[in-house]
Amino acid sequence: MxxxxxxxxxxxxxxxxxxxxxxxxxxxxxxxxxxxxxxxxxxxxxKPDDSERKASELIEAKSEILRLRSQLRRTEEERDIPKKGRKVLCSATRVKYRFINDHRHMHRVATMCRVLRASRAGFYAWFHKPLSDRAIEDQRLLGLIRESYAASSGVYGYLRVFADLREAGETCSKHRVTRIMRENKIKALRGYKAPRRIVGRPSILAPNRLNRAFTVDHPDQAWVTDITYIRTWQGWLYLAVVVDLYARKVVGWSMKPTLAREIVLDALLMAVWRRKPKQRVLVHSDQGTQYGSDDWRRFCAAHNLEPSMSRRGNCWDNAVAESFFSSLKKERIRKRVYKTRDLARADIFDYIEVFYNRSRRHSHLGDVSPEAFERALL
Known part of the structure; x- marks a missing residue:
C-alpha cells in the first residue's frame, strides 16, 4: 500500500x-x-527532541496533578458536592438520594450524605427499593392511561382518560391523572401543523445533479461533502468530510482552524488519493463559497469529478453529510468544549478512522459498518 x-x-x-x-x-x-x-x-x-520534550512536560504535568489531587481531595470534594447539587439542597430526601446515587462513582457516599444532610442508612434503604409504593402505583396507572390514550387514537385529554379509569373501577383523582400525563408528555392531539415546504433557490454555478438520490449501486459513484465546526478553548476547529454514498464511508476529511478553501480541497484530495476512482464521480455540496471557488472547479475538472450543488437554504439536499455530523456530535462530542484544537483533532480522528468507518453499525447498511459493507461487495 x-x-x-x-x-x-x-x-x-x-x-x-x-x-x-x-x-x-x-x-x-x-x-x-x-x-x-x-x-x-x-x-x-x-523530531526526537520534540517528542522527548512533550513526554517530559506530560510527566511533569501528571505529577503535579497527582500531588494536588492528593493534597486537596477532601476539600475539593466537599466544595464540589454543593456546587453540583445546589438544586437538590432544599429538595425532598428522595431527590437527594437520587443525586447521591448518580454521583456515587465520583464522590464517596458518606461525604455526600454529610454535605447534603441526608441519612446514610436511609440512602442504602432507598437504594435497595428506589420506588415508593406511590411511585409503583403511578407506574401501574400510567399503563392504564396509555391504553386509554391509544384506544382514542391520541385525541383524549386528561378528563376523558380520567373518565375511562373511573369506569374501569379505579379510584384515583383527576389531578393525579393530570400529573402523570404531564410528567410523561401525554397530551391530546388537536389537529397538526402542516410541514413547511422548503424550496431553495437553485445554484447558478452547478445544478443539483444528485437530486437527493442518496442510494447508489456502486462505490465511488457519488460523494457528498460538507463543513461543520467544533468548539475549543482556542477557538473554532472546522471539519470538512467527503462521504461515499454507497457505504456511507468517510473517504476524505480535513481539520483546520479557518474556513479557507484549502479545507475542502484537502478533504477532496484525500478522497481521490484513497479511492483512485476509475470513472467519473459526482461530488455534491452546498452553495458555500469554498465550493464555488475557482480552485474547487479546477480541481474537479482535473480529477474527473462532476460538481453538484444543493438548493440554497435547503439542508435536505445534503442530508447524508448532515446526518454524519449529527452522529459525530451526538455520539462523540456531546456538547463538549475541547481544551485545545489538538485534543479535538485526536478525538475526531479516532471517531472517523477507528470507530465510524470500521466498527459503528449503520442502520442504512443493515447494521454493519461501512468497511464491512464494502468488503461484502468483494
Whole structure:
C-alpha cells in the first residue's frame, strides 16, 4: 500500500496515536489499516527532541496533578458536592438520594450524605427499593392511561382518560391523572401543523445533479461533502468530510482552524488519493463559497469529478453529510468544549478512522459498518 495515499494531516494524527496516546505501532497499524513499515517511517520522521520534550512536560504535568489531587481531595470534594447539587439542597430526601446515587462513582457516599444532610442508612434503604409504593402505583396507572390514550387514537385529554379509569373501577383523582400525563408528555392531539415546504433557490454555478438520490449501486459513484465546526478553548476547529454514498464511508476529511478553501480541497484530495476512482464521480455540496471557488472547479475538472450543488437554504439536499455530523456530535462530542484544537483533532480522528468507518453499525447498511459493507461487495 503506497504512502502516497495519505495526506500529511492523516500521517500526523496517526503518529499522535503512537507518541501521545500510548498505542503501539502494531495496534495503530491494525486500527487504521496502515502498514507497520510505513507507520515506523512516519514515527521516525518526527523530531526526537520534540517528542522527548512533550513526554517530559506530560510527566511533569501528571505529577503535579497527582500531588494536588492528593493534597486537596477532601476539600475539593466537599466544595464540589454543593456546587453540583445546589438544586437538590432544599429538595425532598428522595431527590437527594437520587443525586447521591448518580454521583456515587465520583464522590464517596458518606461525604455526600454529610454535605447534603441526608441519612446514610436511609440512602442504602432507598437504594435497595428506589420506588415508593406511590411511585409503583403511578407506574401501574400510567399503563392504564396509555391504553386509554391509544384506544382514542391520541385525541383524549386528561378528563376523558380520567373518565375511562373511573369506569374501569379505579379510584384515583383527576389531578393525579393530570400529573402523570404531564410528567410523561401525554397530551391530546388537536389537529397538526402542516410541514413547511422548503424550496431553495437553485445554484447558478452547478445544478443539483444528485437530486437527493442518496442510494447508489456502486462505490465511488457519488460523494457528498460538507463543513461543520467544533468548539475549543482556542477557538473554532472546522471539519470538512467527503462521504461515499454507497457505504456511507468517510473517504476524505480535513481539520483546520479557518474556513479557507484549502479545507475542502484537502478533504477532496484525500478522497481521490484513497479511492483512485476509475470513472467519473459526482461530488455534491452546498452553495458555500469554498465550493464555488475557482480552485474547487479546477480541481474537479482535473480529477474527473462532476460538481453538484444543493438548493440554497435547503439542508435536505445534503442530508447524508448532515446526518454524519449529527452522529459525530451526538455520539462523540456531546456538547463538549475541547481544551485545545489538538485534543479535538485526536478525538475526531479516532471517531472517523477507528470507530465510524470500521466498527459503528449503520442502520442504512443493515447494521454493519461501512468497511464491512464494502468488503461484502468483494
Amino acid at each position: 503506497s504512502s502516497q495515499r495519505y495526506t500529511p494531516e492523516f500521517k500526523d494524527e496517526a503518529v499522535r496515536q503512537v507518541l501521545e496516546r500510548g498505542y503501539s505501532v502494531a495496534q495503530v497499524s491494525d486500527r487504521l489499516g496502515v502498514s507497520a513499515h510505513s507507520l515506523y517511517k512516519w514515527v521516525k520522521a518526527v
